[in-house]
Amino acid sequence: MSSDEAPESDRVPGAPHPRHSPTIIGQDHAVADFLGAVDAKRLHHAWLITGPRGVGKATLAWQIGRWLLADGDAKSLTAPPDDPVARRMAALSEPRLHLVRRGFDQKTGRLRAEIGVDDIRALLSFFHLSAAEGGRRVAIVDAADELNGAASNALLKILEEPPAGGVILLIAHQPARLLPTIRSRCRELRLAPLPPEEMQRVFAALEIDGDAQALAALSGGSAGEALRLAGQDGLEAYANIVALFATLPRFDRTKARALAEAAGARATADGDPFDLTVTLLDRFLTRLARAGLMGAPVPEAVPGEAELMARLCPDADAARIWAGAQAELSARARTGRAVNLDPAALVMDMLTQLAGQAPAHTKA
Structure with missing residues (x-):
């Protein structure tokens, strides 16, 4: 290149x-x-x-x-x-x-x-x-x-x-x-996250395509993140993560492999699939942990997200578990990249580890 x-x-x-x-x-x-x-x-x-x-x-x-x-x-x-x-x-x-x-x-x-x-x-x-x-x-x-x-x-x-x-x-x-x-x-x-009215100004100025409300919800007041999600089909990737976790506690390994293989694709000038996947997993776990403390997110980033999070994280005890999982995932991702581990294998390992957090507090 x-x-x-x-x-x-x-x-x-x-x-x-x-x-x-x-x-x-x-x-x-x-x-x-x-x-x-x-x-x-x-x-x-x-x-x-x-x-x-x-x-x-x-x-x-x-x-x-x-x-x-x-x-x-x-x-x-x-x-x-x-x-x-x-x-x-x-x-x-x-x-x-x-x-x-x-x-x-x-x-x-x-x-x-x-x-x-x-x-x-x-x-x-x-x-x-x-x-x-x-x-x-x-x-x-x-x-x-x-x-x-x-x-x-x-x-x-x-x-x-x-x-x-x-x-x-x-x-x-x-x-x-x-x-x-x-x-x-x-x-x-x-600098602070942008409020909704400022996000709308950014969307208009940069002509961002996609569901503005969903992008604003998932980007957490970050115009740059909204741009990245719009440019890399981030909403679709996030929907795939939500769909995978919706299979818990059974854990659909076929869906997990598909996510991992997508994350292992080669980085291009348009973005790094591994970085996008890790970022979206981190964002999902953050929103999941908050659901146990503050209720399911409104608005949803993708349909079905609120119902899933209410099931996976119904209380503060569950929130602590998922928050700990989020911190561990971030550390594993940094370490894995630093030593050049295979991205697909690393993501599959992280997904498997995350699935192991669910049985103690997840209703089938």
């Missing part, structure tokens, strides 16, 4: 890369926080942009980067599309910008599972080599919670001795996974 065809780890399949997004929707509070800091002459050398996946963290980081390098005014982060800095950033040819993200492994045909120490060493070289030119330089790390241990330690050293004129924008979906010392050296911009 050529570099032009390879998937980008920081782009939602079916959506434009955040560097091409002209504006951010529904995060006015975070924008005001950043501009307020600039206005007060408190531009920190490192910013940690946090929040759920797909709510605009990367879009905000790229807007801040454009603003910093183009010397924008203090009232708005919006840059004209014909601005030379904006054009160079869109083409990934701006010499004062460095992007750190998971690369594509040509041998496995998949995105790497982690950001490695060599990626952070390249960032250090960027700051050293560009220091002689003077002026402001910007680095975007997407996402910081994908750094492995050695990379995290290398990044910490950069944050401890920040380069003159350098600003580092760290995107984190799960900031608790970062080293506390990294978090303590950053100023945080926290």
Whole structure:
């Protein structure tokens, strides 16, 4: 696969890369926080942009980067599309910008599972080599919670001795996974899930096809996730997961194998089937656990979901079991990807393990 065809780890399949997004929707509070800091002459050398996946963290980081390098005014982060800095950033040819993200492994045909120490060493070289030119330089790390241990330690050293004129924008979906010392050296911009009215604005702006209500329910206020689900037939895949769990406690192994085989398909520029499957399983288990505490979800993401969840998770005791299963699944998925286990076999193993959670509290 050529570099032009390879998937980008920081782009939602079916959506434009955040560097091409002209504006951010529904995060006015975070924008005001950043501009307020600039206005007060408190531009920190490192910013940690946090929040759920797909709510605009990367879009905000790229807007801040454009603003910093183009010397924008203090009232708005919006840059004209014909601005030379904006054009160079869109083409990934701006010499004062460095992007750190998971690369594509040509041998496995998949995105790497982690950001490695060599990626952070390249960032250090960027700051050293560009220091002689003077002026402001910007680095975007997407996402910081994908750094492995050695990379995290290398990044910490950069944050401890920040380069003159350098600003580092760290995107984190799960900031608790970062080293506390990294978090303590950053100023945080926290983004929230989008409310329904803002989600509708995003759907209209990006012309998202599909059941808007179902996509909004399953994406949890994440416009990026809604785009990915729409572009990868995510609602159909989620319906298959619901159909599989509806067979509990018997557990239909034929349906399970079909899910696992679909997850094992090769990643393309349109997305990674394994990542989609794990994400949807995680979302199903999260909604399932909440059903035991707060009642079945409304609205449903797919028909029959509410009835199934009321059966599988009728009370708080069941909710604790499913929440524990969700945490274990996430850990197994990260470990499996890190050591390049076969995706189909890994998903089949996870499904079998999850089915084993059901008999103690599931009515046939």
